[in-house]
Amino acid sequence: MTTGASFSGSTADQIIQAAIELISEKGYKAATTKAIAELAGVNEVTLFRQFGNKRGIIKTIMEQFSYAPILKKTISSNVVWDLEEDLYRFSTEYQAYMWKIKDYVWIGFREAGVFPEIDKEMANIPLAIKQELIKYIEEMSNRGKIIDVDFEALAASIIHLNFGHFMARARLGSTWTDRSTEQIMLTAIKALCHGLDPVK
Amino acid sequence: MTTGASFSGSTADQIIQAAIELISEKGYKAATTKAIAELAGVNEVTLFRQFGNKRGIIKTIMEQFSYAPILKKTISSNVVWDLEEDLYRFSTEYQAYMWKIKDYVWIGFREAGVFPEIDKEMANIPLAIKQELIKYIEEMSNRGKIIDVDFEALAASIIHLNFGHFMARARLGSTWTDRSTEQIMLTAIKALCHGLDPVK
DNA sequence: ATATGATGCAAGTAATCACTTGCATATTTT
């Protein structure tokens, strides 16, 4: 009817969106093909004709899910070589992006143990981000803008700070804290950078 | 046969242990009663006679799982009113305890959306810990041992740091970083406390 | 010694699951 929805992939998209919603809510096994089809507003057989089998659905979902390159670019570009400003910007963008794709992240996190291929890709993403952070910190060290610390441990900690906050927000919602994401990240990063400042 | 295993609860314990293993690995729905019984080395019917139904198993698992009081005690006692030392000790004990009960934590985290009663209890635990942390930070502020910051945001950040690290370790294992938990927590807390020190 | 309670074993049940087939209908492409 609506010609705007006539491009190929529209039906498949509806199925994928419904699948993301149900799988992130109940898990892969509990999200039945019948329920996914109902939520997508299509017939159950259409689901199998489009994706072959149920596994093909989650495979498609996980193929869409690759946020590493974007976040890597985020670190290396737009850097002003001020620790607090750079880390705050990184954290803000990390949080915003993770929030946008939180269903993907949660599905990957939850089902990683069940799907080995997801497991591998999931593990590589934070590792790549950590490496970029280490590179940045090393350069800051060369510029004499940071005290001598364990760069690896520091980079990991910055990610823990962000990932921990994201997980708390995603799972506990607004009951976790009334402070904004910006306020929390700013508080932590300010103190952290203050402690890492060579001039003090 | 072995008289040592003749005390009551032994069979139920075996079932619970097998259930914890399978549910944390595959999720509640995918952990079938048949598989749990096999892993426990008991007949499938024994499982239903002991727990009524499958839901009774996860209910029992979650009843055993209450680590909040222990961690709360950990913060309020053994405090020496030195920010770095106290936070490091808190983090070390947090990590050690979480690691010990990681299967419980993971099951609760994963299945919270499916079991509303788990969801509620899961949410209260970090909240209680956060409140204890805030109380400690406030007292440190009264003693003039910490600069003026957003206590709520700081307490949340300390938990994010710990929870983020725990999750990374639990899910990514040794591939995440070669640094020890102690080294990572020490690096972050040292920098953080340095930045929060009023005398600098 | 006997009763009780816990467990194993075999069999079965209704429901649900992922998935298939055949055919009608609509839309798009050619």
Next chain:
DNA sequence: AAAATATGCAAGTGATTACTTGCATCATAT
């Protein structure tokens, strides 16, 4: 206009799932 493609609908398939029942066995408590 004709052909190809996408979807809906109805019906069905075998496998699996949680859970039940009846009966035998065995250790323990009385």
